[in-house]
Amino acid sequence: MSSEQANSLSPIKRALMALEKMQAQLDAVEYAKKEPIAIVGMGCRFPGGADNPEAFWQLLRDGVDAIIDIPGDRWDTAAYYDPNPDTPGKIYTRKGGCLSDRLDSFEPQFFGISATEAKSLDPQQRLLLEVAWEALENANQSPEKLFNSLTGVFLGICSNDYNNMIWQTGGATQVDAFCATGNALSVAAGRLSYFLGLKGPSLAVDTACSSSLVALHLACQHLRNQECHLALVGGVHLLLSPETSVAFARTKMLDADGYCKTFDADANGYVRGEGCGVIVLKRLSDAVAHKDKILAVIRGSAVNHNGRSSSLIAPNGPSQQALIRQALENASVEPAAVSYIEVQGTSTSLGQPIEVEALAAVYGKNRPLDNPLLIGSVKTNIGHLEAASGIASLMKIVLAMQHGQIPPHLHLHQPNPYIDWEKLPVKVPTQNIPWDKGDRQRLAGISAFSFSGTNAHIVLEEYTNAENPQGLSRSLHILALSAKTQESLVQLTAAYEKYLVGNPELNLADICFTANTKRSHFPYRLAVTAASTLELAGKLGAFRDGKAVEGLSQGKATTNFPEELQIPDLNSKSINWQSILENVTQSYIKGVTIDWAALYPDDLCARLQLPNYPWQRQRYWIESGTQINADLSIIDSIKQGNVHQLTQQLSAAENLSADEWELLSQLLTKLTDPSPSIQQLQRQSLTLTDIQNWLVSQIAKEMGVKPDDIEVQAPFDSYGLDSMLAISIANAGQKYLGIQVSPLMLVHYPTIAVLSQHLATELAASETEAFEI
CATH class of the missing domain: 3.30.70.3290 (Alpha-Beta Plaits)
Structure with a gap:
């Protein structure tokens, strides 16, 4: 409407139009506060070989129990096992929901991480890098296009087993510069943001069992507040050392039989599990505009704390009810519209009745007994993944919505007698059943209650994507x-x-x-x-x-x-x-x-979920004792004056007596003495080509790649060289060349070719000065 037309209207009509405009603006603000958040991609690594969402669904649909004997490469289960739950220092179960992949294997070069750093890197960080990449591929989000974008990272993580292993294996002697960044929980999120070049919020969340759902709640808030436009959200948990299991055994929190028997009369604890899940989130309006394949939408969420309860770790029924009501209010959803709840369900005799009664008090209101609320727990399949448990529960519901089926809840033989099943409008499906849709989209809730007292609840809704585009017609x-x-x-x-x-x-x-x-x-x-x-x-x-x-x-x-x-x-x-x-x-x-x-100028094609990148993993793990560096030749050991290294190498090649080795050690000490006689003669003979070849060899060794894969004209940052690696290479260069080599040289001379030329010039100048003296 033009200004002239507007002025011709009566004052009352103009006032009404102004009110309508203000109301539209208020409606937009209110919608932004509660806009649904779209899940556009998922990646996972769960027990039972569930290395992708499709494999995870097959495990759930088929009712697979993925609990196994804890692998021997985690800890000596025989040494720690004792069936008597009162034996100090022992664990009364050998079972766990463990991954089938080897946790010591990784492809650091893909992520610009050196072989040296990889050995000190917590496998949880390694797993997050891989699964986050797979989730982005699943979401059809090209990672390089996210560089410098307002993309957030929100991760649940609470265990630090690998750091314990490093100290137990060799104490302080095994600690290097990478142990700090490699094992700090905060860096688990920060490393993802660093690798992908993301500029949004980057948070590691530790609220124990509710960590990943609390991270999800925070991500939704940041997206609605426009503080990020895309979010990577997930959780990770690995079982690498026995200390925490020993502690939980003392509190009788673990199930001796190796089953999560949620809602069963025999439930007496949970089974510890491990895994990693990452989802990709966008505001629903953005996901629709970008034609993303939307897997489900988060309608609302809430987080609270138990407050003062009977004990620090005890659940609190009133707090759980308040949490659920708040999540439903945030989602603008009536309780009766929700048909399924994925429960916390940690199989404890104390927590089960409290959780079911809280659910019935909120979701059972005005719900007829012939239309009960369905409840179940993924923990009966894969165990309790602790910091990653919430994201596993969420992914189960997303997959169930996509397939229109509710997978079976396992190990329920005799219902818990402390739950009044006859009066409460709840039911546990023990077989794979159709998920009736009715006249609206399916709605579900996910709960996570932790022994820290911090609780989270999510309201999830299925989403029906628009029909595929008309397609692109081409002959080739x-x-x-x-x-x-x-x-x-x-x-x-x-x-x-x-x-x-x-x-x-x-x-x-x-x-x-x-x-x-x-x-x-x-x-x-x-x-x-x-x-x-x-x-x-x-x-x-x-x-x-x-x-x-x-x-x-x-x-x-x-x-x-x-x-x-x-x-x-x-x-x-x-x-x-x-x-x-x-x-x-x-x-x-x-x-x-x-x-x-x-x-594809008209964007007529559908987005598909294609195969993920295949990782080329090799072993990177903390080792006991001092290891021989096989990449270092005997000649290099002599040049670098590494007597201990050379002695070990020769020891592996020849059989000499202890006296002979002692004499050899003394001889090598004299030969490698940094007096001008031997060392300077060696260094004066070095050419530009020698220095360049040495740099190629040194960087290849640090990065764990072949020398042929190193390009002398490529920038150092393309290899993932950071400041700590620069220090390592500079120190090695000082020993090799006998001149001062600063880590900053790798910044000022950013390729091997340029740095080699500079070092050759510096070496020649140092030799001239020595000659003049």
């Missing part, structure tokens, strides 16, 4: 795959081949669009053109078998192509689509930047 499509190593590229190709064979109904355009525009692009590259999913799967299979095939090209990208390939106007009638794809293919494998979005 290109799939671009890449990895940081050739081995990973081969495995990724095999995963895509399996995916294509298992999902022949999928649209090829959607597959290629998602892979090309929503995934990161790394140096080792493969580009394939095909007209159908069947043809594409066949070409990937040929690559796996080492066969040459038309329409498939591979190569390693270089850093010499900063320019971007210009995509011609695709609406032109004279377009030669096959020629364009051939140009894209050859440019891509060389390393030219491709504007993939320009190939």
Whole structure:
């Protein structure tokens, strides 16, 4: 309406219009305070081989109990086990919900972490890096596009077992500069933000069992307050040392039989479990605008504390009721509309009746007995994951909503007699049952009550995505795959081949669009053109078998192509689509930047959940005693004056008497004495090439990669070299060259080629000064 039209209205009409505008603004403000938060991606690593959401759902649907004997690589279970719960220093159970993956394996190079640092890095931080990356891939959020973005990280974490192991293995002698950052709980969140270059809030939350749901509550608040626009939320927990289990055994908190028997008359404790889950969140309005695949929405949440209870760790029924009512109010949801609750359910005789009565008091209000509230616990499948338990519960409900089924609650044989099952409108499903939808979206609640007294409750709603776009009609499509190593590229190709064979109904355009525009692009590259999913799967299979095939090209990208390939106007009638794809293919494998979005100008493709990146893990673990550095040659040991190292190396190669070793040690001490006689002669003979080769070898050793993978023209930060590694390399350089080497040199001379030239100049100058003296 123009100003003239507005002025022609009567004062009353203008006032009414002003009121309507003010009301609209107030409504917008109120909506922003309670806007639903969309879950757009998930990644997980749970017991029973549940290494992705699909595998986790299969475990839940099939009613699998994933509790096993605690693996021997965690601690000596035989030494700590005693069936008598009153035996001091012992644990009366051998069971746990343990991961099937080896926890000592990791691919640090992918995350720019050196091999040296990886050994001091808490496996919980390692797991979070991997699972967060998988969650972003699942959400089709290209990580490099998040650089410098207002993306938040909110993680639940409460255990510090690896730090205990380091001290127990070798005491203070095993502690290095990386132990501090590698084992601080705060850095678990900070490392994710650092690696991805995120500028939003970054918090590690420790409220014990409620940690990950409290982190989720905080993330939703930050998103609604516009303090971040995307959020990574999750929890992690690993069982690495026995101390906490010994302590819990003293309090009789653990189940001796190795079952979480939630709601059962025989419930007498819980089973400790481990795992990691990460979800990706956006405001619902943003997720819809970005055409994300929305898995579910968080309608509301609340956090409170028990306050003064019968004891610090005892649950409090009134506080639980107040918490649930607050979460429902925040969600603008009536209690009777919620049909399922994922309970805390830690299988304690004290907590079970209190929790059920609190749920019935709130959710049972005006609920007919013939329409009971369904309740269950994922802990009966995988154990109690403590700091990660809440995120596991949430992911269970998201998957159940997607599949329209409620998976069975296990180990309920004789209902707890202290719960009045006849009068309370609640029911525990012990078989896989359909989740009736009714005339509205399914709604569920998730509870987490912790022994710290801090409680959390989440209200979750299913979401129906809009129908898939009309699709993209082209005669030929290109799939671009890449990895940081050739081995990973081969495995990724095999995963895509399996995916294509298992999902022949999928649209090829959607597959290629998602892979090309929503995934990161790394140096080792493969580009394939095909007209159908069947043809594409066949070409990937040929690559796996080492066969040459038309329409498939591979190569390693270089850093010499900063320019971007210009995509011609695709609406032109004279377009030669096959020629364009051939140009894209050859440019891509060389390393030219491709504007993939320009190939899909109308955004007509659906976003799919494609295979995750395949990790190339190797062992990185704290070892007992002093280890021989196999990467250091005998010649290097002599040059660096490392007598102890050289003695160990020779000891492993020859059988000499103790007297002979003593004489050899004395001889080596004299040979490596830093007097000018030997050392200066060695250093004066060093050339620029020698120094460059030494730097390549030293950096490769620190990073745990092959020297051939080091490019002398590449910046140091591309290898993940940080200040602590710079100190390590500078110290080694001083020993090798005999001149002052500052860690700042790696900043001022940021490549091996430039630094080598500088060090050669410095070395020559030092030799001239020595000669003049």
